[in-house]
Amino acid sequence: MKLVIGLGNPESKYSGTRHNVGFDVIDRLSESFQIPFTAGKGKYHFAKINWRNTAIVLLKPMTYMNLSGHAVVAAMNFYKIQRQDILVICDDLNLPSGTLRLRAKGSAGGQNGLKHIIECLGNDEFARMRVGIRLEDQPLSSFSSFVLGKFSEDEKKTMEKILPVCADAALDFSVNGIEHAMNHYNKPAA
Template sequence: MKLIVGLGNPGPAYAATRHNVGFWVIDRLARTLRISVDKAKWKGLVGEGCVDGQKVLLLKPQTYMNASGESVAEAVRFHKLNPEAILVIYDDMDLPLGTLRVRMKGSDGGHRGLRSIIAHLGTQEIPRIRIGIGRPAPGVSVTDHVLSPFAPEEREAAEAAAVRAAEAAAAWITEPIDRVMNRFNR
């Protein structure tokens, strides 16, 4: 079984924000895989399907970003998953807008959602896809930056990155992560 988690904040007020690109990816992946992510479970919204004989769970934690680990840990414990069977997708200010980075493991890099997941699972050995949202403009706080929508001139690059991230996540279901990294880390 594989668990793919997209990070974001629940509710319509956050839907278009930079911090919610992980949710955008889950929504695109769900459409591609024909999985409905609409069941309330594990403090999140969950969908379940099968891809090439592989059971797949899609999860959008509804705990708010900083407590994402609560939802992920419940799903992981319920299914007794190893960390390598989990893929976390989230926004990253340290990457230029629209850039993707697929990684096998690593620190939280200052991302509080990932920090929560690492703390709840007790390991940094969690595969992830980071989606670049760019740095805040001078004088703009980090909080205001991540909780703001993309500017109209940024929207196309952000949406294209979400599409590529969904493609990478779909590839991860059936391919080794090093092959996914080689293909999508350009």
């Protein structure tokens, strides 16, 4: 069994924001499999799907981004999932909009949801998919207002192209592992 976690903030006012791109990816997966999310045995919502004989739990922490680790640990304990079987999907301000980067492990890189998961797990040895949200000419005087801001119409078009790729990459990770997914989906930014 694999656990694919999309990071975001749970309130509806955060829907459509750059910070909720992790939710957007797993929402796309849930919709494509026509499996709705339901409340879990912790502060999370989940949907269970099967893809190529692999059970996959899609997880949306219902904590705020900065406390995502609590929901991740609760789900890992409930489903008896090991660290090597999780993939965390989050936004990344350091990557250009419309790109993705898969890694087997690594630092939080300034992403507070990842930071809290690392704190709760005790190390950074879990797979993650970072989805780029940086705009080329965007001055970033306030990181929080930018990441919590809604996508512009142009950004929405870019996201509509990358979200299906991210969903496919999450399925690839689930069936073939992080190395295969990295080799297939990590491409240099254009």
